[in-house]
């Protein structure tokens with residue numbers, strides 16, 4: 001058998017191994033996906049700068065790229081093992097077993113994965129892969145009588161394929177690969193998401209004791225291309241380290257309030273739904289948002305305010321930091337006084353009127369006005385831990401600032417690029433949660449700063465839209481904007497990168513007018 005055929009056989013074997021493993025992982029709720037486990041292992045092992053570089057250059061494509069990389073390496077490995085199998089089948093089989101073992105080891109590095117199920121997934125995958133490899137490289141060719149005993153130089157330990165066998169070989173290889181891919185995709189789709197959406201749909205949210213709004217007339221300027229006041233859940237930006245969205249069952253989920261408190265306690269989802277809840281419109285932002293970027297969004301949040309929970313727990317002297325712990329191990333911490341000072345800081349259970357989407361932290365997450373998500377907005381919340389500043393949240397040892405107040409920023413949304421000459425709006429949003437936006441100014445080319453019209457004042461925690469009519473003349477134009485917050489502080493023009501505490505500088509766009 002030629003190298004090419006053998007390589008194809010190896011790829012089919014790996015496809016079946018991975019596909020079956022994914023299918024089993026999808027069918028059994030607690031069984032880990034080995035691909036995801038390896039990916040998680042990579043994310044947890046790479047140095048902070050590399051992780052940052054990946055987020056900066058790839059943005060939200062970082063995860064598909066990582067998974068894609070793992071798959072590409074698996075396919076190459078499969079091809080190599082297929083070639084090896086021609087002469088040394090046992091070695092190649094051992095290679096597949098080792099490959100599966102790697103996945104199992106990665107899965108076991110995360111102590112949430114049960115040992116038995118992790119091993120089971122790996123063993124089934126390996127067995128299926130080895131069986132396919134044996135069938136294709138050993139069993140099928142040996143039924144063929146080699147036409148000439150003097151095989152070509154490239155031939156391995158197995159006979160060459162006759163044209164008939166070649167067809168059969170291709171059919172089996174192709175079929176196995178397709179089945180493997182289908183099983184893998186099916187497993188991924190089955191992985192608990194459906195059930196979770198059923199559970200979410202059945203939830204009745206309590207009526208909040210304090211409602212948000214009313215949103216005044218004119219708070220949304222409704223200009224084509226301008227970001228709306230509220231971002232729908234499906235379009236809301238998403239940033240987290242979770243390769244697969246944690247699927248948390250609200251019936252068994254618990255929230256612990258613990259650490260430096262006199263009365264630690266635990267709340268179930270039902271408890272949380274019985275406590276008085278508030279509603280608040282809050283713009284949240286990611287520290288990794290570049291100037292002009294879209295890792296920022298505004299939503300209506302509903303949940304249990306933090307302050308009464310902390311009062312019930314009884315804060316001890318020195319409990320200066322509040323750490324949110326996620327079911328997936330992520331942590332984020334901010335000053336305890338912030339939770340005491342801000343009435344709207346909450347354990348959120350709903351976003352824009354529906355239970356939190358899985359991607360945004362179902363069943364509960366923290367939302368704190370004015371702080372970047374990496375220090376505050378823990379999704380899939382498992383515990384609220386009161387501590388001091390000796391404890392550091394996930395991103396701090398990876399080179400990010402301990403405290404992360406959201407910087408005052410304006411963004412230009414329209415015009416989006418090339419436009420025709422004439423009168424048209426320059427418009428965008430600006431945000432400085434907890435401080436509010438007082439003014440936005442726009443500079444066209446080397447002209448003076450001109451004050452933009454602002455949307456109707458609504459809430460300091462919510463971004464504000466702005467617009468400046470512009471008589472666009474043909475040619476290339478450079479437009480800059482800057483915001484002033486409610487305390488009179490003008491956004492700085494000093495350009496800084498996103499690390500360690502958020503990008504600063506004016507948003508600048510280039511427009512070509514024809």
Ligand SMILES: Nc1nc2c(c(=O)[nH]1)N[C@H]1C(S)=C(S)[C@@H](COP(=O)(O)O)O[C@H]1N2
Nearest residue numbers: 237238239240241286326330373374377379
């Ligand atoms: N469990 C968990 N929560 C998390 C994160 C994470 O990686 N894991 N990322 C945080 C960051 S950096 C941001 S900006 C916000 C983003 O929230 P969103 O995805 O709902 O927009 O979630 C925060 N909460």
Ligand SMILES: [Mo]
Nearest residue numbers: 286287373374
């Ligand atoms: Mo973030």
